[in-house]
Amino acid sequence: MSKTPKVKICGIRKVDDLKICVEEGADFVGLNFVSTSPRLVSPKEAEILITYLYTSVPEFLRPKIVFLFYKSSTHYIEPILKNLHHDYVQYVSDDSLAPGESSPLYQTRDSRILSYRVRGNVNDESLHFLDSELLILDSYNSAAGGGTGESFPWEQVSEVKRPYLLAGGLHPENVAKALSQTGAYGVDVASGVESSPGIKDQELIRNFIRNAKRFSYNGN
Template identity: 45%
Template sequence: MGAKIKICGIRTPEIIQVCTDLKVDLIGLNFSPNSPRNIKENEISNLIRNRHTEGFPKIVFLFYGNEIPEIRHIVENYKPDYVQLIQDDAKLTDDIWNHYLNSKQLLPSFRIRENIKDESVLCPELPFVILDSYKKGLGGGTGESFPWEYVKNVKRPYLLAGGITPENVREALNYLNPFGIDVASGVETDGKKDPEKIKQLVKYVRG
């Protein structure tokens, strides 16, 4: 099937429809108060209203810097397929992390700052994780990549995030052969998701 594609930080039903039509695998809705892509609870129902139609992407809710009761409330009421938590989020507790880990709903994001020498820290009990770049105060969507050689020897499945664009995605796939890619700012124009860039990206990934 080739590499999986996750488009993160989506804010409109129109872009979700584009992703559905292109058979994108996962879509991310961002609830982080720190992010320019964040959405509010009252927007969720409209965005995922077609979730039960055939071919609708898996839904990921991203939290970073959120209060624990808010995370629990939103997840329990809107039931995403995955809950994306950032491993070094100071607001997280072991309880909430382990809750979603044990239910296999957790999609953990690890922000890479050095060579990964020990894969046992990357939640081997889960099907896949996200490996992203680090930028203080942001849980993702930085538009900046990290040195790919840091994860060159990682064998477990992961989505490569951080500065992926239509222009460099083939290079990334050829160099690392990741399970998939996770893109936010790389398919935007002037801070908004660009359907043409999403189409380009999907074309380059699917070949």
């Protein structure tokens, strides 16, 4: 039986782009609350997107909502999590400002996603300290927590068996090859479906999701 990869489209800011994600069967959409990101959404903008999903999209078609934070204070994070519906919260694993395990803002193991920036070969043992059901394995950039469009050698994650979304430098033309080489649970894209930083290209979104979903792990 074939297994279809999961797809996360990150940095959604407009309802029209969200509609394409829904139409093409994206599994996750990321709303970016990182103040330095070109994909930053305000709480009000996020509310509009979330309202659309909950008033216009049947539950079985609704992608999971992921909130991204990086170098954000707990005073900033808390009201967003309290006032806006979400399914997951994404933190970068080496973010010194991320809430600690004792904080309710850190969420539970199955409702947080930890993003790890790969700088060499990793495997399940070396990633054991990352306490979340789902990981994101991304390229490392000291100046940003993600969304740089930079790739990393995929063979560095070839031994990772736990569920993760592969990120970093993905786009419609290379996503199937990335899945084939890594066997990743899914893929995560931001800049690879944009015409310029923070501006999504609907045709790229459509092609990315279709090319990822066309790939199946049994080769059929």
